[in-house]
Amino acid sequence: MIDIKRIQSSSAGSTVGSSSFFTDKRRNGIKMLLLVLPFLIFIFIFSYLPLLGWSYAFCDYKVGVSIFKQHYVGLKYFKMMFSGVGNFTIVLRNTLVLSGLGILCSPVPVIFAIMLSRVRNGKVAKVIQTVTSFPNFISWILVYALFFALFNTNDGAVNILLLKMHLISEPTNILANADAAWYFQTAVGIWKGTGWSAIIYIAAMSGIDQELYDAADVDGAGSFQKILHITVPGLLPTYFVLLMLAIANILNNGFDHYWVFQNSLVTDRLEVLDTYIYRIGIQSLQYSFSTAMGMAKSLVSVLLLTFANRLSKVFRGESIF
Amino acid sequence: MEKLTAKDHFLKGLNLFILLVFTVACFYPLYYIFINAFSSADAIVRGVYLIPSEFTTVYFNSLLDYSSLFNSVFISTMRTVFGTIITVLCSTYLGYMVTRKDLPFRKGIYRYIIITMYLGAGLIPWYILMKDLGFKNNFLLYIIPGAVNAFDVVLVKTYVESIPPALEESAEIDGAGVLTIFFKLIIPLSLPIVASLTIFSAVGQWNTWSDNFYLVSDPKLCTLQYLLYKCLQSNMSNVTNSISNIRDSAASNHTNITPTGLQDAMTVITVLPILVVYPFMQKYFTKGIMLGAVKG
Numbered sequence: 001m002i003d004i005k006r007i008q009s010s011s012a013g014s015t016v017g018s019s020s021f022f023t024d025k026r027r028n029g030i031k032m033l034l035l036v037l038p039f040l041i042f043i044f045i046f047s048y049l050p051l052l053g054w055s056y057a058f059c060d061y062k063v064g065v066s067i068f069k070q071h072y073v074g075l076k077y078f079k080m081m082f083s084g085v086g087n088f089t090i091v092l093r094n095t096l097v098l099s100g101l102g103i104l105c106s107p108v109p110v111i112f113a114i115m116l117s118r119v120r121n122g123k124v125a126k127v128i129q130t131v132t133s134f135p136n137f138i139s140w141i142l143v144y145a146l147f148f149a150l151f152n153t154n155d156g157a158v159n160i161l162l163l164k165m166h167l168i169s170e171p172t173n174i175l176a177n178a179d180a181a182w183y184f185q186t187a188v189g190i191w192k193g194t195g196w197s198a199i200i201y202i203a204a205m206s207g208i209d210q211e212l213y214d215a216a217d218v219d220g221a222g223s224f225q226k227i228l229h230i231t232v233p234g235l236l237p238t239y240f241v242l243l244m245l246a247i248a249n250i251l252n253n254g255f256d257h258y259w260v261f262q263n264s265l266v267t268d269r270l271e272v273l274d275t276y277i278y279r280i281g282i283q284s285l286q287y288s289f290s291t292a293m294g295m296a297k298s299l300v301s302v303l304l305l306t307f308a309n310r311l312s313k314v315f316r317g318e319s320i321f
Numbered sequence: 322m323e324k325l326t327a328k329d330h331f332l333k334g335l336n337l338f339i340l341l342v343f344t345v346a347c348f349y350p351l352y353y354i355f356i357n358a359f360s361s362a363d364a365i366v367r368g369v370y371l372i373p374s375e376f377t378t379v380y381f382n383s384l385l386d387y388s389s390l391f392n393s394v395f396i397s398t399m400r401t402v403f404g405t406i407i408t409v410l411c412s413t414y415l416g417y418m419v420t421r422k423d424l425p426f427r428k429g430i431y432r433y434i435i436i437t438m439y440l441g442a443g444l445i446p447w448y449i450l451m452k453d454l455g456f457k458n459n460f461l462l463y464i465i466p467g468a469v470n471a472f473d474v475v476l477v478k479t480y481v482e483s484i485p486p487a488l489e490e491s492a493e494i495d496g497a498g499v500l501t502i503f504f505k506l507i508i509p510l511s512l513p514i515v516a517s518l519t520i521f522s523a524v525g526q527w528n529t530w531s532d533n534f535y536l537v538s539d540p541k542l543c544t545l546q547y548l549l550y551k552c553l554q555s556n557m558s559n560v561t562n563s564i565s566n567i568r569d570s571a572a573s574n575h576t577n578i579t580p581t582g583l584q585d586a587m588t589v590i591t592v593l594p595i596l597v598v599y600p601f602m603q604k605y606f607t608k609g610i611m612l613g614a615v616k617g
Contacts, residue, residue: 025423028423029423029424029425030425031499032418032421032423032424032425032499033424033425033426035418035499035500036415036418036424036430039411039414039415039469040430040433042411042468042469043433043434043437043469045454046450046466046469047437047440047442048437049450050441050442050443050446050447050450051440051442051446052446053442053443053445053446053447053449053450054442054443054446056445056446056449112340112343115336115339115340116340118333118336119336119337119340124337127344128340128341128344130603131344131347131348132343132344132347133606134347134348134351134599135347137524137528137595137599137602138528138592138595139527139528139529139530139546141530141546141547141549141550141553141591142528142546142549142588142591142592144550144553145354145549145553145584145588145591146350146351146353146354146588147350148553148584149350149353149354149357149581149584149585149588150350150353154581155365155366155368155581157353157368157369157370160367160368161368161370164368191346191347194343195347199606223329223332255444255531256530256531260550274444277443277444277445278444278535281444281445281448282444282445282448282535287445287449290444290445291443291445291446293443294442294443294444294445294446295442295443297443298440298441298442298443301439302439302440305439
């Protein structure tokens with residue numbers, strides 16, 4: 001009898017609300033849902049609700065007025081980006097140049113990992129890896145504090161040293177040098193990230209079949225040949241994934257890095273989309289224009305990511321994620 | 322094995338040399354700050370490169386009079402402790418729940434969480450929402466909005482899936498509920514991943530300052546990172562003013578306290594917690610790199 005009831009109630013279209021609807025399985029399912037529901041609501045509030053804010057980009061947003069009563073202006077703010085109003089084109093140039101330089105330098109951690117793998121003394125290799133990974137774990141403010149201490153014109157070590165060696169006649173301030181700003185920041189990025197990024201390649205290297213190296217030894221291959229024909233191809237899939245992610249993030253340089261290193265002399269070179277959005281939105285209160293830029297940035301990343309994933313499926317037969 | 326020629330030896334040496342130069346470059350800036358923080362003002366002007374010169378703790382002593390510093394250390398510690406506990410608990414819990422076969426719409430819920438990794442609304446909508454929710458000038462801003470971290474959920478899910486399901490089943494037969502299984506079984510069994518999430522989010526919390534910068538202007542809620550930033554921006558004038566207010570009456574000479582020394586001392590204080598936990602982090606590097614790799 002009970003069995004029949006269960007079968008009936010679990011079949012589609014059974015009378016909703018009757019006591020037989022609540023089978024043990026269903027009751028448990030509802031209980032499970034209730035156990036995650038608060039978290040799903042939480043995620044909705046903090047991750048999905050902000051998406052509604054994209055509507056600010058399509059109206060002249062006024063603070064304190066309900067979303068439904070804002071004045072709709074269509075694509076005005078999206079057109080504004082490319083109409084030469086403000087510094088948008090300069091900011092976009094900086095963003096692309098800085099991301100581009102970062103991408104150009106993306107083989108550095110690979111090279112570093114390969115070089116490290118050639119160090120036979122395990123303890124030395126460990127020390128090198130430990131020390132070089134450390135800068136990844138300090139905030140950009142600390143990075144700035146360190147570089148400021150080293151490079152400032154009053155008592156920075158670099159200036160004092162160069163002056164003493166008579167290589168320069170007066171203090172030079174690389175932190176305020178607009179011509180060098182792009183390259184200097186790229187170097188700072190390499191300084192901070194190389195040791196840490198290399199770890200993933202070191203891990204990938206340990207996954208390369210040792211027999212390949214043994215076979216190459218038998219064939220009389222030298223160290224360079226082994227690196228070129230075994231190690232590098234072995235690391236390429238990992239490199240490819242990280243490169244794709246870097247390309248998808250081409251518009252997201254990160255706020256912290258470029259904000260802390262900005263000063264009036266280099267702003268022209270270091271103002272990137274992330275800092276510009278802050279400046280326009282929160283400092284100048286142009287919420288709509290700022291939201292439009294943020295929205296465009298987000299959509300471009302998602303599009304690039306989807307495209308990269310498609311590419312990865314075609315060439316590697318597996319998706320990035 | 323390979324027979325090493327002179328050329329091989331040279332290349333090996335060159336390889337090690339380049340690596341060591343880079344290692345020193347990574348290490349030296351921090352070391353430089355440390356030795357300067359313990360050197361006298363005169364010595365700093367002359368240049369201190371290798372060991373502290375004219376050893377002094379005068380900068381740290383004067384910072385003792387800077388009450389904002391204590392307040393910020395307290396705020397940063399609180400956000401690190403509570404922020405970490407909350408985010409690790411929430412992310413681990415969700416990571417476990419999405420592995421449960423009896424959770425209806427499991428795949429859909431998982432996707433719903435994953436999507437948040439890729440689709441950010443951007444600064445302004447987030448900023449306005451935070452203001453509307455009352456997080457402006459509110460300590461909770463530091464610990465609540467980031468409570469569920471999608472990356473962490475993915476990591477925990479993958480890890481829990483590798484635990485033999487028989488363990489969970491036998492606990493269920495013994496009558497253990499979902500929460501009992503989570504706290505008594507899943508957390509102990511996932512300790513490596515939980516420890517790794519804990520240490521990485523603790524470091525992240527200690528380092529985060531942009532939320533402070535965007536939404537918290539109340540100096541009582543200022544994090545240590547942001548305080549350091551403000552001090553750097555003002556060439557330490559806020560520190561020296563605050564200290565001299567106290568000291569002028571005591572007629573102590575603060576000519577031997579330079580902004581540079583104070584700056585170095587404050588940087589040392591800010592970086593110290595990271596240096597302390599760093600040795601413990603290394604065990605979790607390979608797990609952490611998965612966080613780093615995806616997070617970019």
